[in-house]
Amino acid sequence: MAADRIFVNGRIYTLDAAGTIAEAIAVSGERITGIGSTQDIRAFAGSGSEEVDLGGKAVIPGCIDTHTHLIMHGLACTRSANLTDCRSIAELQGRLRTHREKNPHAAWLIGERFDQEMFSDGRWVLRDDLDQVSSEVPILVARLCYHAIVGNTAALLPVRDKLTKDQWETGILTEDNVGLLWGQIPDCTEDELEKAALYALNDARGAGLTGVHCQIDSLEELALLRRLRDEGRLPVRVRFQWPYHLMSHLVDEGMRTTSGDDWLRVGSIKIFMD
Structure with missing residues (x-):
């Protein structure tokens, strides 16, 4: 059978064991x-x-990002204020105020991916700084590592009895304690989840990726990815990493590593130990 297309006069990097560079592919x-x-x-x-x-141009195999949090990335870009390039607490506060003006009915004001080491004074954002933005709307800002977050008074009050004196005064929560605030964020609607997923997936494709390995955190996220796969709307191939707390569901469905198809496949189980 004749090929649909042939690509000739190139440098085709096969990445085989011998490091072969060919001229053409069919x-x-x-x-x-x-x-x-x-x-x-x-x-x-x-x-x-x-x-x-x-x-004479080069052709390489498709690039795969083997550590992503697609839904988290999509939500950060569609739901939250982007704090990545803030260079001061004042700039961060301004970014949050602008985001609130554009989303006046949101239950929470969320900002993501600040890095205090990039601030001119290197100081951490504190509860009082966020209270200056709003003392009524709960605010959560996440550091770029997501292992630390800061809340304002309105966000911290419902869990004050679970906080240490230092956590209450600073508003800074780290590691497992970040769930005290993230757990209060209302669940996304199906439309919001789809918007976030498609944003992230198309962002991956726009960066030249053909596949991603990503963490999923809920059965709703898995159902969404399956629906997008069934509708032919996945722009890149996805191998998902399964959270340990949902492992029983994986067993009940009879899934194991590599279960799935060319577009959506089970990867590994993610377990934290310290």
């Missing part, structure tokens, strides 16, 4: 059906085949 449908010299691959062409002259 493609039929979504599969590479031949690789070799330009002369060899032209033998795969038929009257209806398209020939693409690469002019």
Whole structure:
């Protein structure tokens, strides 16, 4: 069968054990059906085949990001204020105020990915700083590592009896304690979750990725990814990492590592130990 397309006169990095660099490849449908010299691959062409002259350009296998939090990334970009490039607490406060003006009915004001080490004075954001933005709307800002967050008074009050004196005074919560505030955030609607997932997936494709390994945190996220797969709307291939607290569901479904198909597949189980 003739190839649909052939790509010739290139540098095809195969990444095989021998480090072979070929000149050309033949493609039929979504599969590479031949690789070799330009002369060899032209033998795969038929009257209806398209020939693409690469002019010496490089071709590499698709890149895969093996550690992502797709839904988290999508929510950070569609639901929250982006604090990545803030260089001072004043700038962070301004970013939060602007986001609130654009989202006046949101139950929480969330900002994500600040880095105090990039601030001009290197000082941590504190509860009092966030109270200056709003003393009524609960505010949560997450450091770029997500192992530390800061809340304002309105966010901390419902869990004050679970906080140490220092946590209450500073508003800073770390490691397992971040769940005290994240756990209060209302669940996303199905539409919000889909918007976040598609944003992140298309962001991955825009960066040149063909596949991602990502952490999922709920059965709702898995159901969404399955639906997008079934509807042919996954722009990149996904291998998902399963949280330990949902492992019984994986067992009940009879899933194991590599279960799935070319577009959506089970990867590994994520377990934290300290």
